[in-house]
Structures are given as C-alpha cells and as structure tokens.
Amino acid sequence: MADREVLDVLDAIHSTRAMRYFKPDPIPEDVLWEILDAAIRGPTGANSQSWGWIVIRDTELKRQLGDQYREFIRRAYGYDRVTDEELDAVSIESGSVGIDARNRRSVVHLGEHLAEAPVLIAATSTGITDRQSPGAGGGIFGAIQNLMLAARSFGIGSVLTGGQGIESMRENLRLPEDAVVMAVIPMGYPSQGNFSEPRRRPVEEVVHWDLWGSHQDRT
DSSP, rough: OOOOOOOOOOOOOOOTOOOOOSSSOOOOHHHHHHHHHHHTTTTOOOGGOEEEEEEEEEEHHHHHHHHHHHHHHHHHHOOOOOOHHHHHHHOOOOSSSSSSHHHHHHHHHHHHHGGGSSEEEEEEEEEOSOOOOOOTTTHHHHHHHHHHHHHTTTTTTEEEEOOOOGGHHHHHHHHHHOOEEEEEEEEOOSSOOOOOOOOOOOOOOOOSSSSSSSSOOOO
C-alpha cells in the first residue's frame, strides 16, 4: 500500500473539507487505486454496486469538462472574481450558513481552473431507467464520501461538485444510456489552505430527539 497518514476515523471526518486549489503534481496511480478501492466499500442497496468511476486525466477531456463547469458556475451563482478588498470584509462566523468572500473566491477559482486539477473522478450511477425519480442513483454518495476520506489520508484534497453539464459529454465519455454522472470530484495535492474542520451549525441545533423541534443540550 502507498504511504499515507494514519488517521483516526473521526479525525479524518473532522478534517476533510472542500479543497479547491491544487498543485499540478500528478497523483501516483497506486494511490488512485487505493482511493478508489476505499470508495467501492461504501454502502449500496441490495449490494447492487450499480456504479462506475471514470478517472479523467486526459487533458482535452478535462478542458471540455472545465468549460462546462465554468458556465454552470456563472449561471447558477453569478459569482464574479473576488477582489482583495472584499477579503477584508467580515467573514461569516463559525457555524453560520452560507459562504463568505474567501469561499466565493475559491468557488470562482475552481470554476476557472477545474481542468488544471490532476484528476477528475466522475462518479456514475448505472441502471437508471427514470432520471426524474426522487433519489435515483443517490446511493452513490456514501461511496463518494469514502473516496474523499481516503484521499484525505493520502494528503490529497478534493471537493464534491455536481455532474452539471456532463450530459453534453455523454458521447465523449462513452456513457451507456442507463448511466448518470451524479458528481464530479476534482482531486489533487493542495496548493493553498489546510485540512481543517468544515464550518457547520452546532449539532444541537440540527438534531431532534423523537419529535421534530425537540432539542436537548449535548452532555
């Protein structure tokens, strides 16, 4: 097995956050195999294993995906580049919902530089006959979390992005008719930022005991 950091599972969970700045350094193939082998240990209903994982390293394919993703970011969020002055503004406090200027800058950066990530993983659900069905193909997301946690143990950053725009590339990727790309996960060694705990609302606010709205203090 390739060298990696030995992490307690909770330490790994609490330090795996969205990373959007990547070095150009390639990820060794044996490391990719280890990460993907961890991904497929994720839960799968009835042990159907109805998934496929497209490892995209080809420069032209990454460029095409990058063009699609950049347009999606512009349409969905309308974000512009964040100036240095904006970064001096007050950031969102820990636990608050939403993103601040620093987060927006990283989102825009990824939108403009997705193709430069050393590897893009297209997480694909298969056997989809009704793409409008709620939850169709959603079972793959547990495996995606495995993928990102495994990448973290090798010091590799990642971020979950949607599969938007991928439909126009079905032929390029040779996707079968019953396959849907549920997410694209860029991965690489971080060039900026550290592994750290994601900002979330306090657990006491979002956990309900027996009935919705019934909260209790954490002891």
